[in-house]
Amino acid sequence: MVPLYTSRHLAPSPAERARAVLARPNPATVTTQSGTLHLVDPACHVHPGGTVSLLLPDRHHLLDEMDRGRTAATVEFTDTSALALRDPTRSLLWISGTLTALDEATARMRALRLIRDDPDERLLDIGHGRTMVSLDPYLVVHSDTEGCNLLGNDEFLRARPDPLGRWEGPWLRHLEEDHPDLLAALALACPGDVPAVHPRPLGVDRYGMTLRFEGPDGDHDVRLPFGRPVEGPQEVAAEVHALAGLPDACGPY
Template sequence: MVPLHTSRHLAPSPAERARAVLARPNPATVTTQGGTLHLVDPACHVHRGGTVSLLLPDRHHLLDEMARGRTAATVEFTDTGAVALRDPTRSLLWISGTLTALDEATARMRALRLIRDDPDERLLDIGHGRTMVVLEPYLVVHSDTEGCHLLGTDEFVRALPDPLGRWEGPWLRHLEEDHPDLLMALAGACPAPVPLSRPRPLGVDRYGMTLRFEAPDGDHDVRLSFSRPVESPEEVAMEVHALAGLTDACGPF
């Protein structure tokens, strides 16, 4: 991977990038002494007390292991790009800690508290195919093109989750499929010379967006910073069009 080029300075911190991984529907692998479980969509939530909840399939053998007491585990989250890239992995997040399964009543109460701020429909699966487990972290590590970062649990919990997390994937796919002209205009705004290849939308967050150029000598990622942090898709539209040198905000939305 060629080092990331950036414009200006707005970018999420390592802890914010780690929190963003959990906000997206990324695959995860849970490893304990008793085995390994691969999850397509673990429906993760970070709680104010510092714990992380996951939804596991009902009656999985790992739940039997947890029934005997707290279970040491490492959960690896693979942050994958939303479009079909040559190398789809954007970052990796490892959280090591202890897992505890919640009974259905406790899980539903926790889900109700979550839904007040985060209307995540996946929480409705509790008791209908999925069981909530709680991970108490003691080690958090995030690795991407910016480096490998060991995060304190307090730092991890205090980091703001990105407001665009679950919306990011559909928007990037829409941009890729329906607005190649806008992507080309964004490529022209890159702060350094880029390869003569099709720009691909790699990611977007409250501070900016990243393009990928897949060249014969490797992948080149270029980050374009917004003029200010954004909080909604409408604000993203305004910033993206400004980066592309367009005066309207009706492009990819």
């Protein structure tokens, strides 16, 4: 893909982009010495101490490996577009570290602490088809069109997850399916020359949104910065309509 325009305005840091990958329901692949496990929705959470919890299927052979001690592993997270794009991969995140399976009592206590700040219903699957494991990272690498970045553990831990991450997918799908006129207006606001094709909404974060133009010569991404950082759906709606030069919206879209 070819980025046509990179904003000089505020944008998420590499560490923030990495944390956003974990907040969204992205697929992941766990690789250890004994094999690999592909996860459709690993339900990841980053804890204050820096560990990352994952939910794995009960009775998987990787859990047997962890029963024999801490297991070295690399987990690859694929940041996938919510839309059926020609190239749906937006970025990749690799976390290398050691995996430890938690007993059900410890896992439930950890889940209760998480639910206070993040009401993630997937945590209710502990003991009912899923087992929580703890990943202690020693290497974190994030790669996207902006570059490949090796992240320090402190940098990764301090990064603020994007407040729009959980509802980004439904918002992008709604924008494409129900507001083609708004997308057309956003295309007119893009700087420089863009392919003469209808834009696809690729991503949104608190600093701006990105459109993809799937042209005959390849994919072209254009980032449109918001006038100010946003925190929720109403503010996103106002900034998107301002970018398009349209009256402000009454609802979150």
